Amino acid sequence: MRLVLGANLLMAPAVAVVVSPALGVWLSVTWALALSTTACLRWWWISRLQAPRSRSGVRSQEIGYAAGSFASGVVWGVLGIAASRIEVGFEPVLITMFIAGMVAGAIGSLSTIPTVYWSFSIPALLPISLLYAIQDTSGEVVYGFASLLFLAVNLGYSLNIGRTILRSIELRFENEDLIQSLTAARKTAEQENELKSRFLQSAGHDLKQPLHAVTLLLADLDRHLSDDGRRTLARAQQSVLSLGSLLERLLEASSPAEGRLAPKRADVPLADLLSALAFEFGAQAETAGISVRFRPTALTVETDELLLTQVLRNYVSNALRHGRRRVLVAARRRGTSARIEVWDDGAGIPAGQLTAIYEPFLQLRNKARDARLGYGLGLAIVATIAKHLGARHGVASREGRGSVFWVEVALARDGPPVVSRGPETAPARASAAGRRVLVVEDDPVLLQATADLISNWGFEVRGALDGEAALNQLDEGFEPTVLVTDFRLPGDFDGLMVSARLADRLGRPLPTIVVTGERIDRDVASRDGIIVLGKPVIPGRLLASLTSLAGGGTSP
Incomplete structure (x- = not known):
């Protein structure tokens, strides 16, 4: 409105100068003062308006704008009207053009509320239009x-503009409401996801505890069975391991953004890593009747050992x-x-x-969802871990x-050779x-089962139910x-x-x-030893x- 009123103040003296020869100085000046006073x-x-706080306040302002217009x-x-009384000259046409220009120019500024535009344009242009329409000459009538x-x-055009402006304002608030709704929904989803992750982490430990006990008890049962019994035992062990694998993968899939996936890089001898995998999958391979060969290697890589092991574990499985x-x-x-x-x-x-x-739960040849063929999460987890490791991975098949599944990791930088921590084959009891x-x-x-x-593997074993009991074992002369x-x-x-307190008491590392069903701080847990x-x-x-670990120390 200030732009419109400023234009009125500028136009008033200019129009008065142009029409004064035809209308006279007194009438022209009087008209210019009237227009300027109205604009002021x-x-x-x-300038005194404030944001209305009620619907009646809005209506009052609308009436005020219409009255001013x-x-x-x-x-x-x-x-x-004054121009229509001029019988000769170009001034009537010129004044009509001035008025028509003002009526057309006001559409953009006043059509936010069409009644305000109508309040200006009708009294401005209608009188001179009617006066011309009732004249005697055909030219004036036309x-x-x-x-x-x-x-x-112009009146119809102002209505369309008003509707368009109103709809754009409605869309703006609808969009803001939608954004607020989406923001609230996302916040709720994030809170629910956080609660779910906390619940799964807590429940995961409680679920893994009995699975861990059953796994150890079944392993100890092996020495008491005949060959036929061992074959049945192997199937039972495989079922328990499948259940544990599914639980672990579901926990991993439920929280892919956990900080525990942040790589902790170190030099890792591949011989040790492959040796551990050979131990891990030996019984499963024997049960399946498949020959598994781990080719010896002297390569050492720089990577996160736990994450790389998980990738290879999924591949071998x-x-x-x-x-x-x-x-x-x-x-x-x-x-x-x-x-x-x-x-x-x-195949x-x-x-x-x-x-x-690599999509979760996709299995090409397991439409019946046979649990013995997995759950379709292994390769999805591989893709996630490889991304965190910054490692290339892929597959080729005929x-x-x-098929051959592969993963590439960086070799360790040149330095002192890393001593292998474990043998290539299973150790003898002696x-x-x-x-x-x-x-x-x-x-x-679980303490007794472990x-x-x-002990059956040939180690001398003592047990303790808590940290204090563990320290008491040192007082009794048992140095582990x-x-x-x-x-x-x-x-x-x-x-x-407990490990740190025992080390302090022993005076040596x-x-x-650490056996756990929780996701502990791997930066703390991955220290040497x-x-x-x-x-x-x-x-x-x-x-x-x-x-x-025992092979790296000395017997007390």
């Missing part, structure tokens, strides 16, 4: 009706499910990287499905001939003789070579704190295996870890 009064009224329109209409048509078109007779795991140098490949001789993958197999293992576990059944299993401890313990100490095993622990992996 409207400006003053607008009507007053301005009347002043312009008076000029038109000119008058053309002016009336011009006015009608898939190969054992889909292979027929043979599976090969091998590593070879490719420039500054090491490519680790898992070959199988299974292969169609060329058009090589990308789709239908009917088999190699463990004389090693002392302290097991700390607050579940008496102690019996480790390796500590096997649950992470969550009663009292003031967790498993890592204490190699420790500490291995973290997730529940349920595969007995072969526990034995490999024990042998690795």
Whole structure:
């Protein structure tokens, strides 16, 4: 409105100068003062306006705008009536053009409220249009009706503009409401997802605890059975491991953004990693009747050992499910990287499905959802982990001939050779003789099962239900070579704190295996001499870890 009123103030003296020869100075000046006074009064009224707080306040302001526009329109209409009385000259046409220009120009500024525009344009242009329409000459009559048509078109155009402006304002608020609704919905979803993740983390530990106990008890039962019984036992073990694998993968899939996937890089000898996998999958391969060969390698890579192990574990597990007779795991140098490949001789993958197999829960040849063939999460987890590691991964396959899955990780920088922590093959019982293992576990059944299993492997074992009981074992003269401890313990100490307290009392580092169903801080847990095993622990992996840590120390 200030722009419109400013134009009125500028136009008033200019129009007065132009029409003064025809209308006279006194009438022209009087008209200019009337238009300027009207514009100034409207400006003053607008400057005092405040945002209305009620519907009646809105209506009052609308009436005020219309009244001001009507007053301005009347002043312009008076000029038109005065011009129509001029019988000769160009001034009547010129004044009519001035008024028509003002009426047309006001559409953009006043049509936000069409009644305000109508209040100005009708008194401004209608009088002169009617006066011309009732004249005697045909030219003036045509000119008058053309002016009336011009006015009608502008009135209709202002209605359309008003509707458009109103709709744009409605859309703006609808969009703001939609954004607020989406923001609230996203916040609610994030809160629900956080609650779900917390629940799964808490429930995961409670669910893994009995699975862990069953796994160890079944492993200890092996020595009491005949060959037929062992075959049945192997199937039972496979069922328990499948359940544990599904639980772990569901927990991983439910929280893919967990900080635990942040890589903790270190130099990792591939010989140790492949040796642990050989222990882990030995029984499963024997049950499936598949020959699994891990080709020896001296390569050392710089990566996160736990994350890389999970990738290879998923690859080997898939190969054992889909292979027929043979599976090969091998590593070879490719420039500054090491490519680790898992070959199988299974049915292969169609060329058009090589990308789709990384989608969660997609299984090409398991429409019946047979749990023995997995759950379709392994390769999706591989893709997620590889992204966090910054590692390339892929697959090549020929239908009917088999597949090879691979992952490439950076080789370790040149430096002192990393000493392998574990043997290539399973250790004999005599190699463990004389090693002392302290097991700390607050579940008496699980403590006994773990102690019996480790004792059966030829280790000397003592047990403790909490951190204080573990320290009491030192007072009784038992100095462990390796500590096997649950992470969550009663009292003031967790498993890592018990390890640190025992090490202080012994005056030397204490190699420790932390067995947990929780997602602990891997930056803390990945110190030298500490291995973290997730529940349920595969007995072969526990034995490999024990042998690795005990072999690196000296018997007291």
